[in-house]
Amino acid sequence: MGILSIDFGGTQTRAAWFDMQLNMLARVDCATRREEGLDSVIERIITLAREVVPEQNGGIDAIGICAPGPQAYTGLILNAATLPDWDNVPLAERIAQAFNGVPVYMENDANLGALAEYHRGAAQGADPALYLTVSTGIGGGAVINGQLFTGWRGLAIEPGHMKFRHADGRFYSLEALASGTGIGRLAQARLATDDTPSSLRGLTVMDGRMVGEAAAQGDALALAVITEAGEWLGWGLLSLVHLFNPRVIVIGGSVALLGNLIFDPVRRILAENVIDPLFLPADLIRPARLGDDVCLIGAAMHAQTKLDMLV
Amino acid sequence: MGILSIDFGGTQTRAAWFDMQLNMLARVDCATRREEGLDSVIERIITLAREVVPEQNGGIDAIGICAPGPQAYTGLILNAATLPDWDNVPLAERIAQAFNGVPVYMENDANLGALAEYHRGAAQGADPALYLTVSTGIGGGAVINGQLFTGWRGLAIEPGHMKFRHADGRFYSLEALASGTGIGRLAQARLATDDTPSSLRGLTVMDGRMVGEAAAQGDALALAVITEAGEWLGWGLLSLVHLFNPRVIVIGGSVALLGNLIFDPVRRILAENVIDPLFLPADLIRPARLGDDVCLIGAAMHAQTKLDMLV
Numbered sequence: 204m205g206i207l208s209i210d211f212g213g214t215q216t217r218a219a220w221f222d223m224q225l226n227m228l229a230r231v232d233c234a235t236r237r238e239e240g241l242d243s244v245i246e247r248i249i250t251l252a253r254e255v256v257p258e259q260n261g262g263i264d265a266i267g268i269c270a271p272g273p274q275a276y277t278g279l280i281l282n283a284a285t286l287p288d289w290d291n292v293p294l295a296e297r298i299a300q301a302f303n304g305v306p307v308y309m310e311n312d313a314n315l316g317a318l319a320e321y322h323r324g325a326a327q328g329a330d331p332a333l334y335l336t337v338s339t340g341i342g343g344g345a346v347i348n349g350q351l352f353t354g355w356r357g358l359a360i361e362p363g364h365m366k367f368r369h370a371d372g373r374f375y376s377l378e379a380l381a382s383g384t385g386i387g388r389l390a391q392a393r394l395a396t397d398d399t400p401s402s403l404r405g406l407t408v409m410d411g412r413m414v415g416e417a418a419a420q421g422d423a424l425a426l427a428v429i430t431e432a433g434e435w436l437g438w439g440l441l442s443l444v445h446l447f448n449p450r451v452i453v454i455g456g457s458v459a460l461l462g463n464l465i466f467d468p469v470r471r472i473l474a475e476n477v478i479d480p481l482f483l484p485a486d487l488i489r490p491a492r493l494g495d496d497v498c499l500i501g502a503a504m505h506a507q508t509k510l511d512m513l514v
Numbered sequence: 515m516g517i518l519s520i521d522f523g524g525t526q527t528r529a530a531w532f533d534m535q536l537n538m539l540a541r542v543d544c545a546t547r548r549e550e551g552l553d554s555v556i557e558r559i560i561t562l563a564r565e566v567v568p569e570q571n572g573g574i575d576a577i578g579i580c581a582p583g584p585q586a587y588t589g590l591i592l593n594a595a596t597l598p599d600w601d602n603v604p605l606a607e608r609i610a611q612a613f614n615g616v617p618v619y620m621e622n623d624a625n626l627g628a629l630a631e632y633h634r635g636a637a638q639g640a641d642p643a644l645y646l647t648v649s650t651g652i653g654g655g656a657v658i659n660g661q662l663f664t665g666w667r668g669l670a671i672e673p674g675h676m677k678f679r680h681a682d683g684r685f686y687s688l689e690a691l692a693s694g695t696g697i698g699r700l701a702q703a704r705l706a707t708d709d710t711p712s713s714l715r716g717l718t719v720m721d722g723r724m725v726g727e728a729a730a731q732g733d734a735l736a737l738a739v740i741t742e743a744g745e746w747l748g749w750g751l752l753s754l755v756h757l758f759n760p761r762v763i764v765i766g767g768s769v770a771l772l773g774n775l776i777f778d779p780v781r782r783i784l785a786e787n788v789i790d791p792l793f794l795p796a797d798l799i800r801p802a803r804l805g806d807d808v809c810l811i812g813a814a815m816h817a818q819t820k821l822d823m824l825v
Contacts, residue, residue: 273790274792282790330666331665331666331670343757347658347663348659348661350659352658353759354642354758354759354760355641355642355759355760355761356759356792356793357759358756358759358790358792358793359642359757359758359759360757361756361757361789362756362757364752364756364788364789365752365753365756365757366749366752366753366787367678367679368678368679368680368681369679370679370683372681374749374787438677438685441675441676441677442676442677442753442757443757445669445672445673445675445676446654446670446671446672446673446676446753446754446757446758447665447670447757448664448665448666448667448668448669448670449665449666450666476677476685477675478672478675478687479584479593479669481585481667481669482667482669
């Protein structure tokens with residue numbers, strides 16, 4: 204008796220075994236190595252998953268899969284930013300075949316992150332709870348009345364695709380302004396127009412981590428870039444706050460690891476622009492608590508909830 | 515047996531009598547005349563409401579009140595843009611006293627608009643359903659899983675308070691860019707910097723209706739202003755679409771009466787910027803259907819739902 208949980212990402216793949224009280228009893232991971240091609244990657248997922256299922260047990264009750272792409276709930280991988288060449292791949296079906304037709308429930312990584320942080324992490328007891336993961340891209344999920352909110356076609360909570368006009372006159376998605384990728388782009392734009400000395404000058408590749416490290420060492424240009432990205436994230440959260448009136452917004456992903464460098468400008472934009480301070484409880488914005496296991500936990504919870512609905 | 519419904523607005527006040535199947539059996543209205551002061555206005559509401567309650571009946575089962583201000587659900591009028599001098603007025607309690615303690619349920623006008631359009635109007639069977647009222651200001655409401663969604667403290671769905679950077683470099687609320695008031699302000703800004711001949715030139719007071727009428731007669735400057743307002747509304751709806759993945763967005767209020775002058779730029783911004791066409795079913799954006807009675811119907815429904823929850 205237990206739930207097999209699989210977290211399939213563009214870079215890393217993880218599998219874990221949970222008992223029916225959702226205690227994680229075993230956990231393994233490996234690199235996804237997507238460059239080896241679809242069939243090889245799916246075989247590797249299945250091999251990894253088998254490692255974690257105990258030999259002596261009452262069988263697998265259900266399999267939860269965390270996968271990228273807004274339509275992961277269909278069991279298909281498509282439109283996943285981190286897997287651009289995976290087009291309509293029936294991952295859930297392939298996994299179900301490998302495990303003799305055990306029920307498989309697949310969902311989007313950010314949705315499962317919201318579910319896990321709501322039940323076990325930084326958003327416990329907070330409803331509505333919003334979850335943003337800000338790293339290479341920006342994803343999101345929401346729990347409303349204790350349930351995952353996914354909208355009409357499962358596409359809801361894509362905060363990275365709100366658009367704002369930049370000072371350069373063009374409109375950009377929030378993802379292009381405040382994700383790790385966006386931070387790298389903002390830094391390159393600023394280096395081209397601002398001659399402040401900076402340790403970033405001359406680098407050919409630039410991402411949020413590199414800019415964040417320079418900012419943490421006091422590099423003035425890098426600090427200005429992180430502040431700008433934080434302000435953009437603040438304008439995005441201002442919309443979320445006025446639309447959802449959430450009790451909590453949990454922020455995970457690598458950009459959240461920048462801490463107050465990014466959270467201070469977020470909080471300043473919110474405080475200066477909110478229509479009523481009632482929208483902003485002191486602990487509204489919280490860093491994610493579940494770390495790398497967030498999706499494994501969320502996928503196991505999701506599978507268990509779906510099983511319970513069958514009974 | 516029946517429900518008394520009161521729609522209390524800054525300009526107009528309406529009352530109606532509904533049977534328990536929510537058929538409207540009688541309806542009256544009058545000007546609010548807020549300049550006469552709080553007590554006088556409340557007395558007028560009570561007198562108007564008494565007119566509509568039949569003399570021979572089994573009594574009033576419940577009273578539903580539609581009122582402005584995001585916290586109307588508390589029974590208090592406060593922070594209502596159209597009633598700036600009403601500060602913490604216990605309207606629900608005053609009405610309950612006048613009607614011998616009958617249960618009174620009060621809610622925000624835009625929330626009740628969402629409920630009414632979902633059950634009887636342009637959003638029937640559409641879930642999630644968003645409702646925007648775009649007139650002097652911009653208000654909003656949402657129905658999710660068949661229920662009014664109001665967030666943590668009843669403040670959710672305030673789309674008018676999302677903020678965007680204008681070409682002039684400053685950030686403005688969507689309300690300042692796309693409401694009737696916003697359209698008047700955009701027109702004045704454009705007249706000051708653009709010397710296109712226009713029938714609006716020389717007017718001292720300007721609102722959305724006046725600009726809309728000039729645009730309908732082919733005034734090029736007025737047309738450009740309505741197009742700009744429609745584009746801003748489009749950027750606002752782009753956020754709503756990516757966050758809620760709604761089945762329908764119903765748009766009511768006087769600005770919606772501009773028809774395709776305002777809806778064409780809205781639809782163009784959505785189509786050009788959405789991340790996936792799955793977000794945009796052909797009939798996503800719909801004009802409101804219930805007209806001036808929307809809040810009376812919504813308040814009666816809300817009262818009946820609350821009564822049912824007591825049983």
